[in-house]
Amino acid sequence: MSQQLALITGASSGIGATYAKQLAARGSNLILVARDAARLDALAQSLSKEFSIDVAVLAADLTHPEGLHKVDKELRENQQITWLVNNAGMVVDGEFVDGDIANIQTMLTLNIVALTLLAHTAAQQFRARRSGTIVNIASVLALVSESANGAYNASKSYVLSLSRNMQRELADSGVRVQAVLPGLTRTEIFERAGKSINDLPVEKLMEVDDLVAAALSGLDAGELVTIPSVEDMQLWQAYENARIAILPFISLNKPASRYSQNLRLE
Ligand SMILES: NC(=O)c1ccc[n+]([C@@H]2O[C@H](COP(=O)([O-])OP(=O)(O)OC[C@H]3O[C@@H](n4cnc5c(N)ncnc54)[C@H](OP(=O)(O)O)[C@@H]3O)[C@@H](O)[C@H]2O)c1
Incomplete structure (x- = not known):
């Protein structure tokens, strides 16, 4: 890897911390973002020592305007940044209707609003430099409406849709x-939402090192999703083909024949 600098959100634990380790092993310098400054500092110290790389820490709460602005400013002004791993996210316990709406709003601010702003800034900066990588962490729940919290699933459908449009x-922009x-x-995402990881079926649970290694391998292979x-x-x-097949018919100048009973009579 030529000298890269990756800004990783949600880098204090889980998938983000694992991206930090695996990108460090590839020789990338890092900017680690999350709220827990002590954890970020400890990770920064160990990675910079082990891999002889530069690691900076940016402690910020991405659900607060000041925190989000601080990270956005770094992305906008630090011309050395070549990667954004847009990873910080949270899940709420329970289903949508009976869920705590304040928690759901915080989740949407993190999973959607913060991710969107950072993706927008990175896209503009990287396009201007004709080079860069943006990794948006969605979820397979982007494809699911049969289970889990509807607002979480919808937030991840948003990430998938935004990424596809980006x-x-x-x-052809180099990005x-x-x-x-x-x-x-x-x-830690399950414990943070008050659930136990031990309740999850082991045959469906991937180790985080394997997940990130596979994601990086997919990126190396040119996978978009x-x-x-x-x-x-x-x-x-x-x-994808099924989705594309409906496109010619989704916006026409008259309703489908099954609605003809109620069509206005001239
Ligand atoms: N684990 C899964 O099964 C799974 C599956 C599909 C998708 N995902 C997605 O993967 C991403 C990473 O999640 P994870 O599983 O690695 O969970 P995690 O271990 O709980 O990590 C979440 C990270 O986000 C940070 N974060 C949380 N709230 C934040 C805030 N307000 N401001 C800034 N940073 C914040 C946390 O750090 P601080 O607490 O220090 O701020 C932490 O570093 C999320 O987008 C999640 O939706 C996870």
Whole structure:
């Protein structure tokens, strides 16, 4: 890897901390972002020592305007940054209707609002330099409406949709955009939402090192959407083909014939 500098959000634990370790092992310098400055400092110290790289820490709460502004400013003004790993995210316990709406709003601020601002700034900066990588961490729940918290799933559908549109806009710009859709992964996210990881089916739970290694390998291979546990990516292509098949019919100048009974009579 030529000298890269990756800004990673949510780098104090789980997937973000693992990106930090694996990018450090590839020789990348790092800027680590999360709220817990002590954890970030400890990780920065150990990675800079082990891999002889520069690691900076930016403690910020991305759900607060000042924290988000601080990280956005760094992304806008530090011309050395070549990667954004847009990873910080949270889940709330329970389903949507009976869920705590204040928690849900905080989640949407982190999973959607903060991610969008940082993606926007990185896209503008990297496009101007004709080079850069944006990794947006979505979830397989982007594809699911059968279970889990509806607002969480919808926030991850948003990340997938935004990433796909960014890929279209940034094609041929020198900027790579990857959407990563992890399934259940062994991190702190469940405990933070008041759940126990021990209640999850082990056959569905991926180790975080494997998840990030697969995501980086997918990026190296030029994948736009990476779903680490899916062996047969033709299944994803079939899903995409079904979506594309409806496109010619979704906006026409008259309703479909099944609605003809109530059409206005001239
Ligand atoms: N684990 C899974 O099964 C799974 C599956 C699919 C997708 N994902 C996605 O993967 C991403 C990473 O989650 P994870 O599983 O690694 O969970 P995690 O271990 O709980 O890590 C979340 C990270 O986000 C940071 N964070 C939380 N709230 C923040 C805030 N307000 N401001 C700034 N940073 C904040 C946390 O650090 P601080 O507490 O220090 O701020 C932590 O570094 C999330 O977007 C999640 O939705 C996870």
